[in-house]
Amino acid sequence: MNNKPIASPYRPDPKIASLGAKIGYPVQAAKFPDTILRFRNDRWATTIGLAEYDDGTWVRHFGRFEPLPDNLPEPLALRYHGHQFRVYNPEIGDGRGFLFAQMRDGEARLMDLATKGSGTTPFSRRGDGRLTLKGGVREILATEMLEALGVNTSKTFSIIETGEELIRGDEPSPTRSAVMVRLSHSHIRIGSFQRIAAEGDAELMHELIDYCLNQLYDVTPSENAPAQLLELAVERVADLAASYMVAGFVHGVLNTDNINITGESFDYGPWRFTQYWDPQFTAAYFDESGLYAFGRQAEALHWNLGQLAVALRLVCDAPPLIAALERFSDLYQRAVVRRFLWRLGVESRGETDDRQLVEAAERAMSREKIPIDEFFHGYRNGNTNAFDAQGEYQRAFAGLLGGYSAHDPAPDTYWNDGPICSMLINEVEDIWQAIAERDDWQPLYQKVAAIRLMGLALATDAR
Structure with missing residues (x-):
């Protein structure tokens, strides 16, 4: 959206x-x-x-x-x-x-x-x-x-x-x-198509596909409308997976009934933001195998798209559906890079340099235990002096970032004067406790205002 x-x-x-x-x-x-x-x-x-x-x-x-x-x-x-x-x-x-x-x-x-x-x-x-x-x-x-x-x-x-x-x-x-x-x-969810496939209702499947293409994607159905819809869904969901990673977000329950055909994230139960770049971090206490862990979300979403392809087999041959699914990995990797640069506030220098920069950032955050929000906030617009002490991996990242130029300098009042806006579990619980114990809604409303201020500074419409 x-x-x-x-x-x-x-x-x-x-x-x-x-x-x-x-x-x-x-x-x-x-x-x-x-x-x-x-x-x-x-x-x-x-x-x-x-x-x-x-x-x-x-x-x-x-x-x-x-x-x-x-x-x-x-x-x-x-x-x-x-x-x-x-x-x-x-x-x-x-x-x-x-x-x-x-x-x-x-x-x-x-x-x-x-x-x-x-x-x-x-x-x-x-x-x-x-x-x-x-x-x-x-x-x-x-x-x-x-x-x-x-x-x-x-x-x-x-x-x-x-x-x-x-x-x-x-x-x-x-x-x-x-x-x-x-x-x-x-x-409309992937699970909506799964139900129709399970019931063998080819007529309704065609109707739902046309509804999604006409009303949700605003395109005219092609001769192979099922494959066309999967192509579009793969593009949107790959971008969604990338956006979760760059945000440091773990949805927690990426079941096929929770995946929107438009690639829009919704239905938040046991969500969490991870403080560190930790691929094993999970949001749900009942996710004992780490199926939907931070670092496995792209895999989970790709698997879910595979279930959409299985459902669409009711009305479509397999080869074009397989071809659509095979695009996911490259689309995801490109979206991670694009969104990473956006959150850092820098212009692209080309695919090779950009990938090296993102890989260096992930190594720095992971191996030197730098909080994700602190990392992006500190380096926004190339501010390489944001940290008191830099380790080997952070210095390597800062060296690469030095060759990048800021795309849209943001107001100094947010990046330099205000506190870092995060959403870790302790703060979530504190906001709830104020409501539960004192019926005090001000911490919630103040947090929403602070988040929206960050959104303005990030200029999210420019990504």
Whole structure:
């Protein structure tokens, strides 16, 4: 998603209806005992024409889920399957959320408003369909930080506290509850295609492929539309994998039902930012094998694209799908270099020099235990005097960086005067504790403001 909001009037366009009843089930939102507005993202509400809503109207739509004008008459719980830690599960779908509305943004893209914690659906199984308030706060922090760091991410659009006490086994209970609305460029997942393939519905597969190409990628389907879609998805997902690495981010649960066909990151559960360049670092305590560790995310995303290719075999021969998958590695490596240079704030000197620079940076951060955020902040715009002491690998990197020129000098007030903006687990917990113990929301709002200031300094729209 572009990180520079473009204002737009409200333009409802519920195109998902063209796919018919097989894409999802009509559902109703839960009736909550309370609806206390805690966060509204007016920055992105302007892009879909909803920033002018007063708080009362906002709560009616995003806490009680009164339909938006000329939009979906009922929410849809989307149907999909998925590999979860590479074990296929045909019994999943939107179990605590639904697609609420669709509209065009300032770039004429089709956007979704969808929920998390809005109640049970036919896919809830034994779950209560709810979201903890802590989970909502963590999603705000994840999406704001990733947006600032140039990652194509969903936006946390609204958080409303709902007045229920939830029991959770992995955190102190009972705990407070919330309902979240996210703004995304689609909620069609790799798992959506897997379900259709498992059911052998070739007609629906063709319809979904055309929907994705026409409505999400804004291209005309070619003679081999399935291969065309995979080509586009490989490009987007390779870039997503690279953006995670340069941000120092670990998603935690890169299952096929969590991978958007547009390559947009979303659905943040046990996410973490790693302090150091540690390929073994994991975000989820239950990821005992390190399947989704920091250094294995590109591998995981490539594997997931392979499952999309398997699903598309229902309507496409294998050779063009294999050819599309084989592009991933080169696309990923190029995206890592491009994004690395962007975060350093320097112009390219050519493929060979750029790769050497990135490799030297990774060695310096890894072997000399330099925190990732400190490294990029200190060297922004070629400031090689940022560190009091430099080891062998850091000196080698600084020597290479000296031959690069800054592409867009950023304001000194951020890079030289302010504290480094990070998002490590201790700070996340401190922000939550202020809310849990004192109902103090100021640390959260102050952090969001600081993150957005960093985003402006990084000039994310220039990458």
